[in-house]
Amino acid sequence: MSEKNSKVMIEAKGLSKFYESFVAIENVSFSVPEGQVVAFLGPNGAGKSTTMRILSGYLAPSEGSAKIAGFDVAEARLKAAAHLGYLPENGPLYLDMTPYESLQFFGEARGLEPAKLKTRIETVTELAALQEVLDKPIGRLSKGYRQRVGLAQALLHDPDVLIMDEPTSGLDPNQIRDFRANIKVLGKTKTILLSTHILQEVEAVAERVIFINEGRLVFDGSPAELHAESSLEEAFYRLTSPTETQTTES
Helix, strand or coil: CCHHHCCEEEEEEEEEEEECCEEEEEEEEEEEECCCEEEEECCCCCCHHHHHHHHHCCCCCCEEEEEECCEECCCCHHHHHHCEEEECCCCCCCCCCCHHHHHHHHHHHCCCCHHHHHHHHHHHHHHCCCHHHCCCCHHHCCHHHHHHHHHHHHHCCCCCEEEEECCCCCCCHHHHHHHHHHHHHHCCCCEEEEEECCHHHHHHHCCEEEEEECCEEEEEECHHHHCCCCCHHHHHHHHHCHHHHHHHHC
8 A cells, every 4th residue: 555645643743752861763754544453563562562652542652753643742642542442462351350341341441332332342343253252251261362352442432553563572472373364454444554573474464564673773675675685584584683783773
């Protein structure tokens, strides 16, 4: 999809985050057009989660700005949040609640009218395949089902944009397969930014890759371009090696 002819739904402009002398991210800029599924790739500690927390409004940048659906997340947070579904890694869940109670609670907190909330709960329950556990305490559910509850919560208000941080971390192969299938379905109607360090995730779900290393953007292109002359593993090593980092920065 051509970004030139599409509305920009996610925009990072010169994002930096400093913790005294530690640089979490520095001058990260990219934009994602409507309807695109993007893998946000990089090694552990590269700055993926920091960037996503800033984009979602959970963390303020030291420099730069972030927009969701054209709304600045710092200046118009509620308007930006109305367009955004955010699934953080190990996202907060109320373990004593059932999935149904949790969805009811978050829907009411978002101000959804009772009739619409009922319809949306039915829709996300089916999408996340929660029917069998809808009335079981979340604390008794498997990691895979908890991830499904988190996804259902993120989708409850039917957002245009979905940001997910390591959504398949800790899942078994069958659960990962199911989750990827959900992403493909969601990608037909939503703009998705998916953080991962799992290379297989890239080719399975994404049409574009944004690669970050040591807090800086080092690649932005298609999966095919990322490993045009080598395997994904070799491309990952090349982009995270000290020599490549120095070359990129020079």
